[in-house]
Amino acid sequence: MSDAPAPAPIVQLRGVSMQFGAQPVLADIDLDIFPQDTLCVIGESGCGKTVLLKLIVGLLKPTKGEVLFENTPIHLLSERNLTLLRLRVGFLFQQAALFDSLNVFDNVAFGLRAKGGVSDADIAAKVRERILEVGLPASVEAKMPAELSGGMRKRVGLARALALDPDMMLYDEPTTGLDPIMTDVINELILQTRARRPVTSVIVTHELRTVHKCASRVVMLYPRSRLKPDDKQILYDGPPTGLAHADDARVRQFVEGEARDRLTELRDAP
């Protein structure tokens, strides 16, 4: 057995709470994300998964607690250093979030141009490489986003996120709205990305196939509003294989996809 010390976390959430007006969304979250984790975050709609992703890169500031990126509290970073940090993080948003007025080439090149210091020839080579890497033909470069299918848009979004060789990739429901085959294509691309470079990934997903195929670790969040004040909001933190027989019945209910009492609770909610 190896006695090697555990690597230092790349991201740490320490006592993080997030409240919007009177609505507490996250409360007292402690979470370490380790280099090269592929962490899937699951939990029912509205429990705060996307908010968690935004906190990791300082797009939101916690109401309480702190988020550390490589041991530095991100709220202490200057605007410039926060921008530099974000350049090391690739995002794939739910709707791929392409710029509709730019063609595929310019979308994928966007971050490289914004970063500066990269020649046009190097940008062109990198864009071509990333487009091929996500399984699209080079001919797609001249197309506008409106001409692409949902699956192609996601792959262009992934190519754009990967163009800057990120140390960390954040995926927000990367397979939502895709058919099962295209869902698996995206899962495979997530795996390939992980195999090609030492990237840390956080994947927010409702798709259990993605969890089982891609995750090295799963965290399940529970809606704050359904917990007692002292309850922990992370109901599960472990390997995907442990989900189906988790001790907590709420975890098993979620992965089995059973509404049970939630149907009446949702109907009776104010």
Ligand SMILES: Nc1ncnc2c1ncn2[C@@H]1O[C@H](COP(=O)(O)OP(=O)(O)OP(=O)(O)O)[C@@H](O)[C@H]1O
């Ligand atoms: N900027 C904001 N201002 C006010 N409320 C917000 C803001 N961002 C998120 N919320 C609220 O926080 C809660 C959690 O939102 P979040 O998008 O993180 O949920 P989620 O778990 O990702 O849900 P889904 O699975 O449906 O995408 C929601 O009730 C949402 O309305």
